[in-house]
Amino acid sequence: MGKGGDDEENMAAWLVAVNTLKIQPFKLPPLGPHEVRVRMKAVGICGSDVHYLKHMRCADFIVKEPMVIGHECAGIIEEVGSEVKTLVAGDRVALEPGISCWHCDHCKGGRYNLCPEMKFFATPPFHGSLANQVVHPADLCFKLPDNVSLEEGAMCEPLSVGIHACRRAGVGPETNVVIMGAGPIGLVTMLSARAFGAPRIVIVDVDDSRLSVAKALGVDHFVKVSTNIQDIDDEVVQIQKAMGTGVDVAFDCVGFNKTMSTALRTTRAGGKVCLVGMGHDEMTVPLTAAAAREVDIVGIFRYKNTWPLCLEFLSSGKIDVKPLITHRFGFSQGEVEAAFETSARGGNAIKVMFNL
Template identity: 50%
Template sequence: MAPGTENLSAVLYGISDLRLEQREVKKPGDHDVLLRMGQVGICGSDVSYLTKGRIGDFIVKDPMVLGHEAAGTVVECGSKVTNLKCGDRVAIEPGVPCRRCDFCKGGRYNLCKKVFFCATPPDDGNLCQYYLHDADFCFKLPDHVTLEEGAFLEPLSVGVHAARRAGVTLGSRVLICGAGPIGLVSMMAARSMGATSICITDISESRLQFAKSQGADAVVLVKPGSDDKLLADAVEEQMGGVRPDITIECSGAESSIRLAILATESGGVVVLVGLGPPEVKVPMVDAAVREVDIRGIFRYANCYPLALNLIASGRVDVKPLITHRFSLTEAREAFETARTGAGGAVKVMINCEI
């Protein structure tokens, strides 16, 4: 299929200023592929750039195409591309690192300081009709894996990285704090890596019910102003009288990070995935004297192949998480649904094949 000349793109100009406009269709360099975009999921970070114009030190100063949870079809290959051919359907790993620094050479390329990352200013994302990407950061999807599932490899990779950093293994008892899309994919990744008991928290009863429908063994509803220690006891009670040896915090809320530390069994691990305020008050001495390790994660590295395997093998089913679908021309409505969570929205998907 020859590429078209029109390239409708969802471009963020500033706070609450998302425009659909035509952009050029670029020619692939030697190692690039040109993709006809298929499905793009909306992530909380896309919504933050739209509503606040920034995430921490990343500030939208120039117009930027949104979108980084994406999959598409190869329509043109650079002269040196050998891993893909026209017509291949691929998931796009949105971060392309420099490949030369010590982090890249050591395999922790998510820590590369010169990474290009879709829809992190100033880098354009792929919520558009045609998009160029490095061929080696595109992963061919088997025929039975849909482009929507391909787009979902991005958040699922966050869950895989979190579960790996946590050391989830056969028999792990895992607490997940926050039942948003990232909490849910972390739960699914932990389950597929062998966790036998999973409890999940949220401040929303409906999100907890949804988490239960997706396989959580136990849930704990967090009410505003709840006492941390009582909540930690409630987690223990829900987990059959034992504390989790791993907690994956996926809300970013200060009180939830506190709970994550207090609830985790001595000698256990807390992984911080949620990104909330830059500084938080937490019971650090309690963590220290009980040898609870606190680890952060930043995106993921080397996780797309495993995430794809989990979906392709049927061990993880992300399809129920896709609650709303829109077309690229309806991008503004799609973002409004993602922002408000209207209609119980979990993952909002945008179809770019218009």
């Protein structure tokens, strides 16, 4: 490959309108001294990508002009900037998608995930990484251990959400955990909690096929629930019975009135509830009763400083994300459309992955 001269061949998947993705040229910026040019090899589809495709917005982030999609990614370094000392062409890397300012109080205080100036792949107005090549800061590219594949490298992004949630909730070898929701984020939270030493994990969902995946991944118990809010009393008893001891931490990886209410009521006095999912913007939940039992409630936003730990867990075998990758597609117009349809349909699809 010529140096920088192949920009005109660089193609990306652009979100151009509701339910419309087009593979079109994507001109890369010039390579800065602390940046690297990466040839993308594995890119996963996240629920937020699908949400942008269906609605052209996600929470307060609105797509106002065509945007390159995708943010769960790994690839191979093609070129490094003049000041980059830690990486060389040919290195396989996982990319952390958010570029913070490093100047604000949040960044200086170590909570850079809360940076108001964050530039995050495929969060408008910033382009994502479902492209042949991208340019990215070298310090956000993490070299993959030899025994970690590029697909596993791309899985560091969703896995980071689970790891950050476990850190925020203080999960350890004495923490018994309940997880509401056995979707992709519920499952990575489960794998993370196990890696952090949680001795007993119960997962809760409405869908049999998702619960069977959780069972195959080694969850201790699962409880099938309904979508009917009237059933909470019985279900809280079922969950507590499945746990067999007090619930120290409950993760709500869905974010509905019902899941949060169940999490708050299931958790023991003095325990913690961590809200991970963002299903509803506003909820009506039994806060007063939970507060009177000194149940702490924490939220999470993305993650911080998680890639090294993700790679350690993957490399050591403490976490195996491979079973979560259920579908694979190439990078053509038809395959991009089919991949997003597969992901949006749900069913038995957990993680849909592009191999570029």
